[in-house]
Amino acid sequence: MTQILIDNRKFNAEEGETILEVARRNQIDIPTLCHHEALEAVGACRLCTVEITGEDWNGSTKLVSACLYPVEEGLIVQTRSEGVLRLRQTVLDLLMARCPESTVIRDLATQHGQVTEYQQFTDGSKCIMCYLCVRACAKLGCHAISAVNRGTLKEVAPPFHEHAESCVGCGTCATICPTGHIEMVDTAETRTIWKREFEFVTCKVCGEPLITKAYRDYALENRRLPNDYYTVCSACKKSELSGHFARLSL
Amino acid sequence: MRFTTPTELADKSATLASTDRKIKKRVLVCSGTGCAALGAFEVFDALVEAADGAKLDLQIELAPCADHAEPLYATKTGCQGFCQVGPLVHIQPDDILYTKVTPKKAREIVEQTLQQGKVIDKLLYKNPETGERIAERSKIPFYQNQTTIALEGCGRVAAESLDAYLAAGGFAPLAKALTLTPEAIIGEVVESGLRGRGGGGFATGRKWRSCVAAEGDERFVICNGDEGDPGAFMDCCIMEGDPYRVLEGMIICALAVGAKRGFIYVRNEYPRAVSRLQAAIDACRAAGLLGDNILGSDLDFDIRISRGGGAFVCGESSALMRSIEGNVGEPRAKYVRSVAKGLYDKPTVLNNVETFACVPAIIRERGKWFRQLGTEGSAGTKAFCLVGKVVNTGLIEVPMGTPLRDVVFGVGGGIINDRPFKAVQTGGPSGGCLSEEHLDLPVDFDALTAAGSMMGSGGMIVMDDHTCMVDVARYFLKFLLEESCGKCVPCREGIFQLHAMLDAFAKGEGKTGDLAKLERLAEDVQVGALCGLGKSAPNPVLSTLRNFRDEYEAHIERKKCPAGVCQAITTFLIDAEKCTGCMLCIKACPTEAITGQKKKLHAINQELCTKCGACRLVCKDDAVVTT
Incomplete structure (x- = not known):
């Protein structure tokens, strides 16, 4: 157990925890775009930058990303110092120029008071390269998409921009995307994503789309699940169960 | 032959060295x-x-020979440094350096120098100041002020031969x-004061010691x-x-690290x-x-080569390790x-080529010896690539602390066409531009950083008064824009915007207030980027802003x-x-935009002029001016 100071308040922290984890646990707001508690941190958006110092640092300070910096005894953290706010603003200004059409970015920027206008990109992209989709896909074991190219040409894409072969159409990437950049179109029968069309398995009770066939096969093969696991949707499962319990209590 | 004891190695080295000593004339072709x-x-x-035609006994490998034999020996060496006047042929033991040698002249060398022992005057280096031909390599100003440690064998021994390396005392330090x-090995390296030559300047011995102290079942x-x-091409030349x-x-x-x-x-x-x-590893x-x-x-130790795909960012240690892992x-x-x-999350020592190249000499001569060279904070020597508008382009190695002036004007021979010196860019794209007032600065890690540039890996680009510093900053930012990995926002987006602003300045589209905006963003990228490359990417902007x-x-106010x-914005x-x-x-004009007759005033047709500057470059009277 170590003790650290965040915005002049003392907190206990476990060894190996990051500044962000300690702050979030104690309801201290540090904005993030590329962070997700289920995924390994990458420190790409830099929005969670905080200022740190220590008692024996002779007054020198450092800006670090809260999502990556492991706490150490006696660490002193400022989440709203002048330097932090300035950098946060610059990051948002830059992202505003990058994807002016993203409402998430626009709202965040307005909230922080956008000050500097930079040359705007006009390609209509809403991708902020937070890697959430890439990391989620990798964590699920598919690795269907990855970050390709360099610099401002960097983008998320399947290998060689061809249709994503190992994609199972689970849609996690589109769900986790904070700006709504990843296009996913669902109809009653099919889902289209990454230039591929997937057929749905429908709920045998209500007939609503349940999961793509490819994802069902992938999940049944890789996780220990009964073969009929994906036949009824969770809503129908729930009502079936509650009916069951209702009959039991009679 | 496989050596199973250090003694066997020493015996073989001694035999090779004695063969080597018998060589009557040694022709080293760079x-x-x-x-x-x-x-x-x-x-x-x-x-x-x-040599074959002349029936000379010219060997191209170190081969045992009879006691009374006086063989001739020719070999291809690594870079001899003086690229400006290559191809170079160095003849030992007479220390003759022939410059700008062609195949035809090579035949003359065989005939006159090898057969008759004569020096071919017209192939010798000509001192541009005095016009005098200099026969001995060691008396050429370019070589005079150098001290070689990392480049000790580069250009002196056969690059591809283990035997040649052994004959020169190689592997005796091992x-x-x-x-x-x-601990004693690490102690020597710590005592030597060797700092990483790749750019960071971190103390090598301390790095090795921390690796030993780190927990892990395997080390790399x-x-x-x-x-x-x-x-920059120092490491290329050494490898x-x-x-x-x-x-x-x-x-x-x-x-040392296990x-x-x-x-x-x-x-x-x-x-x-x-x-x-690869050949050296196999041997x-x-x-x-x-x-x-x-x-x-x-x-037990083995080495594998991992080839990079040409991404600048893979020179950054953590990106390099991810790349080796296949990510x-x-x-x-x-x-x-x-x-x-580090690599595969195990304790890892990563050093640059030049740093490793200094290690054998440090073990051989002891750390104390290395520390005597250079300055208090930066021991030893440093290899540099001298390029740009300098008379003597090439690969050099000088003691740390050598004044910048001695490098540019001493070893480098000054500025081409005697134009005024304007700036020298050190440390590569992430480095900075130093102006005339910094010429007396001792070249070492701390002095360069204090002046707002950095040692970097050792590129040194010399610029004259016909270099525009806004354009230089723009050039480096363009390079970094293409090479930024794109992972973090400040570097990916920040460099793009910095470059866009510089581009606007160069087109005369800058507005009052843009300079403050440029400076602020540059500072933010410096503190906000994820890695060392991103943090140093604004250096070309900040250092030129500071000095120029x-x-x-x-550019902004007068559009000039x-x-x-x-x-x-130039006419x-x-x-x-x-x-x-x-x-x-x-x-010289490629578009025939200049008209005029002999001994009469010439004129430039602005409609045809593409502003390439070729006229200004050739004019001996400084009559081509720009506004």
């Missing part, structure tokens, strides 16, 4: 990148052919290190040969010219470095210098250092480029008072 491009391989072949404890040694700075020295440095490091596996990360754009290193394995039980000891080469935040958690702010102001480089004119009507500019 086959560094520059000379090779100028035809050094053809020169070598012509030399061997001519044999010595095998008698020392790991990595040599960073992903030299990517424009204008091509003296590959065994690099391997020896790595083996000694492995011995590593079993090592990697050399070389960019694939260095095919000769890759093939020579070392066969000789028992790599693999299990090196020289019969308990040391996308992107840096990570180094809050936990790579000595503790008036030039930026001229004082150096006459930024084409959109070329001929000064009526200076023009002598020599017609040189008329001949």
Whole structure:
């Protein structure tokens, strides 16, 4: 157990925890775009930058990303110092120029008071390269998409921009995307994503789309699940169960 | 032959050295990148052919010979440094340096120098100041002020031959290190004061010690040969010219830190470095210098080459390690250092090529000896690539602390066409531009950083008054824009915006207030980027702003480029008072925009002028002016 100071308040922290984890646990707001508690941190958006110092640092300070910096005894953290706010603003200004059409970015920027206008990109992209989709896909074991190219040409894409072969159409990437950049179109029968069309398995009770066939096969093969696991949707499962319990209590 | 004890190695080295001493004349043909491009391989072949024709006993390998024999020996060496006047042929023991040698002249060398012992005057280096020909290499100003440690063998021994390296005392330091404890080896390196030559300048010995202290069941040694700075080719020359020295440095490091596996990360754009290193690794394995039980000891260590795909960012240590692992080469935040958690999350020592090349000499001569050279904070010597508007382009090595002036004007021979010196860019794209007031600065890690530039890996680009500093900053930002890995927002988006602003300045589209905006963003990228490369990316902007702010102001406020480089805001004119009507500019103009007759005033047709500056370059009277 170590003790650290965040915005002049003392907190206990476990060894190996990051500044962000300690702050979030104690309801201290540090904005993030590329962070997700289920995924390994990458420190790409830099929005969670905080200022740190220590008692024996002779007054020198450092800006670090809260999502990556492991706490150490006696660490002193400022989440709203002048330097932090300035950098946060610059990051948002830059992202505003990058994807002016993203409402998430626009709202965040307005909230922080956008000050500097930079040359705007006009390609209509809403991708902020937070890697959430890439990391989620990798964590699920598919690795269907990855970050390709360099610099401002960097983008998320399947290998060689061809249709994503190992994609199972689970849609996690589109769900986790904070700006709504990843296009996913669902109809009653099919889902289209990454230039591929997937057929749905429908709920045998209500007939609503349940999961793509490819994802069902992938999940049944890789996780220990009964073969009929994906036949009824969770809503129908729930009502079936509650009916069951209702009959039991009679 | 496979050496199973250090004694066997010492015996073989002694035999080779005695063979080597018998050589009557040794012809060293530089086959560094520059000379090779100028035809050094053809020169070598012509030399061997001519010697054959003349029935000379010219050997191309160190072979045992009879006691009374006086063989001639020719070999291709690594870079000899003086690229400006290549292809170079160095003849020992007379220390004759022939410059700009062609295959035809190689035949003359065989005939006159090898057969008749005569020096060919017209092939000697001519001092541009005095016009005097200099026969001995050591008396040429370019070589006079140099001290070589990392480049000790580069250009002096056969680049591809283990025997030649052994004859020159190679691997004796390793044999010595095998008698020392790991802590004693690290102690020598700590005492030497050696700091990383790749750019960071971190104390090498301390790095090794932290790696030993870090917890882990396996340790790695990595040599960073992903030299990517424009204008830098030191590491390339060392890997091509003296590959065994690099391997020896790595083996000694492995011995000190307890590593079993090592990697050399070389960019694939260095095919000769890759093939020579691979040949050297194979030769070392066969000789028992790599693999299990090196020289019969308990040391097991092997090295593999990992080829880079040409991404500049892979020169950054954490991105390099990800790349070796087979992942996308992107840096990570180094809050936990790579000595503790590096390749495959194991403790890893990563040093640059030049750093490893210094290690054998440090073990041989002791750390104290190395520390005597250089300055208090920066011990030893440093290799630099001197390029740009300097008379003597080439690869050099000088003691740390040598004043910048001595490098540029002493070794470098000053500015081409005697134009005024304007700036020198050190440290590659992430470095900075130093102006005339910094000329007396001692070149070492701390002094360069204090002046707002950095040592970097050792590129040194010299600029004259016809260089526009806004354009220079724009050039480097363009490079970084293309090479930023794109992972973090400040670097990816920030560099794009910085470059866009500089682009606007160059077109005369800058507005009052833009300079403050540029400076603020540059500072934010500096503190906000994820990795070292991103943090140093704004350096070209910040250092030129610091030292040449008036030039930026001229671009923005007056819409003028004082150096006459930024084409959109420059007009070329001929000064009526200076023009002598020599017609040189008329001949040089690619678009026939200049008209005029001999001894009469010339004129530039602005409609046709593309502002390439060719006229200004050839004019001997400074009559071409820009506004």
